[in-house]
Amino acid sequence: NAGVMQNPRHLVRRRGQEARLRCSPMKGHSHVYWYRQLPEEGLKFMVYLQKENIIDESGMPKERFSAEFPKEGPSILRIQQVVRGDSAAYFCASSPRSLGRGIYGYTFGSGTRLTVV
Amino acid sequence: TQLLEQSPQFLSIQEGENLTVYCNSSSVFSSLQWYRQEPGEGPVLLVTVVTGGEVKKLKRLTFQFGDARKDSSLHITAAQPGDTGLYLCAGEVNDMRFGAGTRLTVKP
Numbered sequence: 001n002a003g004v005m006q007n008p009r010h011l012v013r014r015r016g017q018e019a020r021l022r023c024s025p026m027k028g029h030s031h032v033y034w035y036r037q038l039p040e041e042g043l044k045f046m047v048y049l050q051k052e053n054i055i056d057e058s059g060m061p062k063e064r065f066s067a068e069f070p071k072e073g074p075s076i077l078r079i080q081q082v083v084r085g086d087s088a089a090y091f092c093a094s095s096p097r098s099l100g101r102g103i104y105g106y107t108f109g110s111g112t113r114l115t116v117v
Numbered sequence: 118t119q120l121l122e123q124s125p126q127f128l129s130i131q132e133g134e135n136l137t138v139y140c141n142s143s144s145v146f147s148s149l150q151w152y153r154q155e156p157g158e159g160p161v162l163l164v165t166v167v168t169g170g171e172v173k174k175l176k177r178l179t180f181q182f183g184d185a186r187k188d189s190s191l192h193i194t195a196a197q198p199g200d201t202g203l204y205l206c207a208g209e210v211n212d213m214r215f216g217a218g219t220r221l222t223v224k225p
Contacts, residue, residue, distance in 0.1 A: 004159075033212075033213070035215070040220075041217055041218075042123075042205055042215045042216055042217035042218045043160070043205065043207075043215040044215075045212060045213070045214060045215075048212060056212055091159050091160075093159075104165075105150055105162040105165055106150075106160075106162065106207075106213060107162070108152075108159030108160050108161070109159050110157075110158055110159050111157075111158070111159050
């Protein structure tokens with residue numbers, strides 16, 4: 001997990017505030033994926049990004065959620081006007097390529113645990 | 118409904134016992150992976166299987182990919198408390214999709 005850096009590890013926000021979650025992929029990886037995990041559940045796909053491009057955002061709510069992966073800097077998952085239901089662990093993963101990436105596997109970060117109070 | 122169904126959802130056993138957990142789907146996957154996740158951490162890749170019928174061994178863990186590449190199993194021999202964790206399977210179709218996991222507890 002040390003290769004993918006996520007911060008902060010824990011984030012507390014009041015309802016209506018904005019949450020920004022950051023992810024720096026493993027060195028040499030240009031593909032970033034965000035997943036959400038609720039307690040006692042598996043990982044739900046949210047969005048897949050390459051540098052400056054959103055490839056697949058089919059798992060992301062249409063409102064309040066957005067993601068970017070700029071040319072320079074980390075990938076950002078942004079949640080506007082947070083509600084209690086947004087409380088979850090958000091994981092970022094990276095891979096070195098898209099085609100056949102299942103063969104290489106994903107490297108996950110340690111996650112950001114968002115609590116909305 | 119989940120693309121990948123994992124069973125059992127929870128499993129609690131004594132140290133030294135053997136166990137098998139399953140990952141099933143109606144979809145065909147180009148590859149399938151198993152991860153283990155410990156509390157407070159992200160999933161860690163254990164193995165990737167690619168070929169139908171493939172069997173891979175990782176110490177006391179044996180992974181099998183079904184002939185039709187729709188399902189997989191994980192067998193652990195002589196389980197140890199250190200094996201405790203959430204075991205997730207993930208299948209690659211157009212993207213990686215995860216099952217809900219099997220939560221394994223191995224009691225000393």
